[in-house]
Amino acid sequence: MTLVGIGVLIIGIAFAIISIFVARTLNNLAHVLNGVDETVKKLPDQLDGVMNQTAEVLGQSRDTLADVNEKIRTLSPLFYIIGDVGESSRKLTSSLVDMTSSLKKNTNDGKTVVNEENLRGLYGAIAFSYFLTKRKKAMKAALDHTNQK
Template sequence: MTAGGIAGLIAAIAFAVLVIFLVKLLMKVEKTVASVEKTVEEANNTIEVVTKDVDLLSREVEGLLTKGNELFSDVNKKVATIDPLFTAIADLSTSISELNASGKNLVSRINDLGKTTAQTTVAGKVGKTAMKFFKQRNKEE
């Protein structure tokens, strides 16, 4: 064998080793790609299931919001019908407070009048007694 033949043989062996490594590498890449495809397929299935669940949940939430809005509307209507009652109670409370103040004022005036009447009665009696005394004294003179 000549130097060119040995070089060709070494090149052929190196090429064969390179091809063997490339085949092994390609087989590993094929397994990895298959695994990635499987993972992507599972992710797509999961996304599809989650999307269906989210759609179902969004419909349920929409129904709950609608019912909640109806409930709040009903409560607002009922509160609006009760508002005059609270206004009437407030007016009644004010009237009762005014009546109470008037009653206290009346009792105070009656007490003052009673004191004045009692004083007037005592003064009247003293005055009558004094008049009788002066009349008798004038008669005696």
């Protein structure tokens, strides 16, 4: 054999090895494409199922929304009543705040008069004697009550 024959033999063996590798790769690719083909064939049925379920969910959502709207319509008068009560209580509280501010001003005016007239001691003595009188009556009533038993 000559060198040309040996070179051709080596090229032939390399070509055979490459052919086997390419054949196996193409065979695996054919299996993958068969799997894709099966998946694509199932796709329309799966999409039909998904669309049917979506339509069902949308129908149920529409029914639920209609039910919620009906319940809100039923509760609306209650919310109006609660709003009216809140507004009334706000007006009442506002009136009480105005009255309290007026009383505070009147009390401060009276305090100013007492301080200017130096009547603080006199008012204190009157208040103390009133307190003692009330206390004495309460103690007497308690003694009478225990004596009756």
